[in-house]
Amino acid sequence: MKKNFFYALGMAAMLCGCSSGSVEEDGNRMTAMGFVGGLGNATMSVSYYDFKEEDPGCQISGFSGAEGFGRWTNEESSTVTFENIVPNSDLTAKIVVTNAVPGGDATKYEVYVNEQKVDEGETYPGDIYVNVPADAVGDNDNLNLVFKILNPKRPIDVNPEIYDSRLLGMAISSITLYGVAVDEVEETED
Numbered sequence: 001m002k003k004n005f006f007y008a009l010g011m012a013a014m015l016c017g018c019s020s021g022s023v024e025e026d027g028n029r030m031t032a033m034g035f036v037g038g039l040g041n042a043t044m045s046v047s048y049y050d051f052k053e054e055d056p057g058c059q060i061s062g063f064s065g066a067e068g069f070g071r072w073t074n075e076e077s078s079t080v081t082f083e084n085i086v087p088n089s090d091l092t093a094k095i096v097v098t099n100a101v102p103g104g105d106a107t108k109y110e111v112y113v114n115e116q117k118v119d120e121g122e123t124y125p126g127d128i129y130v131n132v133p134a135d136a137v138g139d140n141d142n143l144n145l146v147f148k149i150l151n152p153k154r155p156i157d158v159n160p161e162i163y164d165s166r167l168l169g170m171a172i173s174s175i176t177l178y179g180v181a182v183d184e185v186e187e188t189e190d
Contacts, residue, residue, distance in 0.1 A: 026084075043086050045179040051172045058082050058175075062147075064166060069098045070173035073149055074166045082143045082177060089179040091132040093145065099171035100124050101151055103158040107170040108150040113143060123170065145175075 049057045051070040062078030063071040085091070100107040106122040113136040121128070130145075137143060149169030155162040 042180065043089070045086055045089070045177070047082065047177045047179075049080075049082075049175045049177075051174055063172075064168075067171075070096075070171050072099075072166065072171045073147055073152070073169040076149055076152055076167065076169075078147045078149070078169070080145045080147075080175065082145065084141055085137060085143045085177075086179050087137065087139050087141060088134045089137055090134045091137060091143070091177055091179045093128075093130040093132060094176040094178070095128040095130065096173040096175070097123050097125055097128060097170050098173045101149075101153045101170070102155045102168055103153055105151065105153075109170065110148040110150065112146040112148065114138065114140060115144075143177075 047057075051063075052066055052068065054066050056066075056071075059081040060071070060079065062073060062075035064074045065071070097107070100123060106124050108122045109120065110117060111119040111130050113132050116136045118132050118136055119128075119130045132143075147169070152167045152169045154167055155164040
């Protein structure tokens with residue numbers, strides 16, 4: 001309920017800059033479309049994926065099962081596939097990280113989108129923002145977001161009293177995708 005309120009508020013704000021438009025909701029995704037004077041047809045989408053749920057709303061591989069805080073990446077490479085992405089749109093992914101690698105170190109990672117490296121860094125618990133350029137999205141309706149964990153660890157190797165041999169990288173609570181696409185309208189001379 002809370003997330004729908006904020007999505008609706010954001011979509012309404014987007015439409016305020018449009019001379020005409022509409023908002024559609026489909027499951028965990030809201031899309032606003034409208035005409036922005038001087039620019040053209042604009043499409044803004046916001047999609048929320050809850051990794052605490054058994055079905056986070058996207059396809060995943062290389063992740064643990066759902067836990068109370070979310071899911072761990074449990075391989076050196078973990079993939080999230082988002083469907084029905086607005087093609088040729090600039091995207092920002094907000095990734096909420098609730099835990100880093102076992103042992104208190106920062107998780108070192110690289111992020112790839114449709115096989116193109118778009119980000120790298122290290123994180124402790126907090127938010128990661130990954131900007132995805134439209135050329136990485138391309139004409140695809142689907143988006144493959146791949147996390148390559150450079151320093152995964154097994155909890156049992158850090159503390160032998162913990163009988164967990166999974167290769168963990170970062171625990172993700174949720175991912176929110178924000179997308180904007182503008183189809184420019186050519187000006188005509190009168």
